Amino acid sequence: MITKEISSTKKDSRLKPKFVKEQQWSGYKNPPWFKKDKKKVTVLFNFVERCKSFFLQAFFHRHGYLYRDLGDHVSEDVRWGKEYGNRMECNPMYFTSGCILKNLFKIEKETGLSKEEISKRYIFLGGGGQCGPCRYGMYPQEYLKVLNDAGFKDFRILIFSSDIVQDPMPKRSAFSFNVIFKINILLAAILADFIHVAECALRPYAKDKEQVMRVLSEAEEILLEAFKSRIYLLKLPGALKRVSKMFASVPRADLQLPKIYVTGEFFANLAHNEGNYNLRRFIMDEGCEVYPGLFTQRILYDNWRRACEARRGIKYASSRKERRFHRSSLRKQNVSTTIVTWFYRSYVKALNPSAFGGKFDVLDLDHLAELGRPHYHPEIFGGEGNLEVAEAIYYADTVDGFISSKPFGCMPSSGVSDGVQTRILSLYPQLNFLSIETSGDNEVSILSRVSMLLFKAKQKVKRDG
Ligand code: SF4
Known part of the structure; x- marks a missing residue:
């Protein structure tokens, strides 16, 4: 009997894998951050694109946090994400997890601190909560996985709309996703949307493009200054009126340019940086007007x-x-x-985008749901859900080009951009449609395909007079 037991134990241990990453299955630790350590810890943060985190710094400034804005995503982030991340993720996952990692290694180099010290002295705050059946809901665990695998053991993250943090957070927490923070992040997103609206309105028509960029960065500083004030709710409308006059004073050429609409998965559509090859800027510099991608619409x-x-x-x-x-x-x-x-309507009123040709409308989501319903059920969530299909129908007769941008490895977008849109095109053949896949590399070939769409759009405008 004893012999039998020993031999079966031996057999079991032979069957056991030599290397088991327990936490990858059971979840990583995300230790709390308490008030007593508030001044010892620096908050690292960014969110999809530079302008949002630029404005969000006002919140950290007002509330006495040590903070560091990680800024825009760049192609290099994907390499870091792929090196430490799980296989076959979508590229926004690699972009975002890689960005945190790249910056932690940078901090290690700059400060000479050990990885253990960095885990104690820094914390990351960003997005990536549960948003349906796609990988978006897996972001927090993936962040922890790459950080732990890269040696930053027990590094802490604060991710909004996620179950990785307690809701409500414990009373002794140094940070809480409370109403004040939620209003601040909303305002940061709205202000970033406004700067983007102004860029889309001015850049393609401006006589001097460098002047546009100067005015935009001056406007950012004015808005940030107002947002940093303790009475920001009162100061922001005045600051918006001021920047509106600056935008309206930029000389514009009287041109008739093709109108291009861009849609697609949240990150591929709204990262106005290398995350989507700076797609809207490319379109504008190629002599077309592009509709702004509004984050408020996504909220x-x-x-x-x-x-x-x-x-x-x-x-x-x-x-x-x-x-x-x-x-x-x-x-x-x-x-x-x-x-x-x-907030959006009141601040739009203060900005008065019509004064400088800004497109600011957010679409009626119930109406879009009904437009798209026969082709894509509005309650199939994940990625952009029904929006992309509905927007194609909505804009079929009014735009000269329509681009659907999907990230490499994106589950929901593959079904929509490559599948359902084929049907929409057969029903609306007038739509000058292009589906592209963003991967963080391959920029030249993707943008050359975009060029072809823009060429067709220009021909269309010439033809239609
Ligand atoms: S929608 Fe696509 S790209 Fe976005 S998180 Fe989900 S799987 Fe990734």
């Missing part, structure tokens, strides 16, 4: 999606408790949508 879509989920939850709830939970979630989404819409 409203996320609320709209959660509200749909809550309504479905109420309908199919199996208990009163479950129904109460979904009702409360629906109320939260409605309140959030009202707040977002109120």
Whole structure:
């Protein structure tokens, strides 16, 4: 009997893999950050593109945090992400996780601190919560995986709309995703949208492009100064009126340029940097006008999606408790949508984008859902959901070119850009459509395909007079 037991144990240990990464399966540690350590820790942050984190620094400044803005994503981030990340991820995952890692190695070099010290003295704050069936919901664990694998053991991250942090956070936490922070990140996104709206309106028509860039960066500083003030809610409208006059004074040539609409997965569409080959800037510099990619629209879509989920939850709830939970979630989404819409509309009023030709409209999501419904069910979430299909129909007769941008390895976008859009094109053959795949490299071949679409758009404008 004893002999039998020993031999079976031997056999089991032979079967056991030699190297098991327990935490990769059971989850990594994300230790809390307490108030007593507030001044010992620097918050590293960025979010999709430079301008948003540029404005978000106002919050950290006002609330006495040590902070460091990680800025824009660059192609090099993908290499870092791929080196330490899991195989076959989508490229926004590599861009974002690689960016944190690249910066931590930079800090290690600059400061001479050990990896252990860096894990204690720095913390990362960013996006990447649960957004449906795609990999977006896996971002927090992937961040922790790459950081731990690269030697930054127990590095801490604060990710909004994610279950990686407690909600509400413990009272002794040095940071909380409270209402004040949520309003600040919303305002940072709206201000960044406005700078982007101005760039899209001015750059393709400006007589002096360098002047546009100078005016934009001057405007950023004016808005940041107002946002850093303790009475920012009162100061921002005045600052917006001031920058509006600056934008309106930029001399513009009287040209009739093709209008191009860009859509696609959130990161590929809204990273106005190497994350999408600076796509909108390329289009503008090639002599076309491009519709701005508004982050506010994406925030409203996320609320709209959660509200749909809550309504479905109420309908199919199996208990009163479950129904109460979904009702409360629906109320939260409605309140959030009202707040977002109120701030956006009031600040648009102060900016008056029509004075400089800015396109600022956010689309009606219920209307888009109905437009796209026959081809893509609006309650299939993940990526941009039904938006891309609905937008193609919405703009079919009004734009000269329509680009769908999807990240390499993106699950939801593959079904939409490569699949459903084929049907939309057969129904709306007038749409000058191009689907591109962003991967962080291969820029020349992707942009040459975009050039072909722009050429066709220019021909169309000439033809139609
Ligand atoms: S929508 Fe696509 S690219 Fe975006 S997180 Fe999901 S899988 Fe990745």
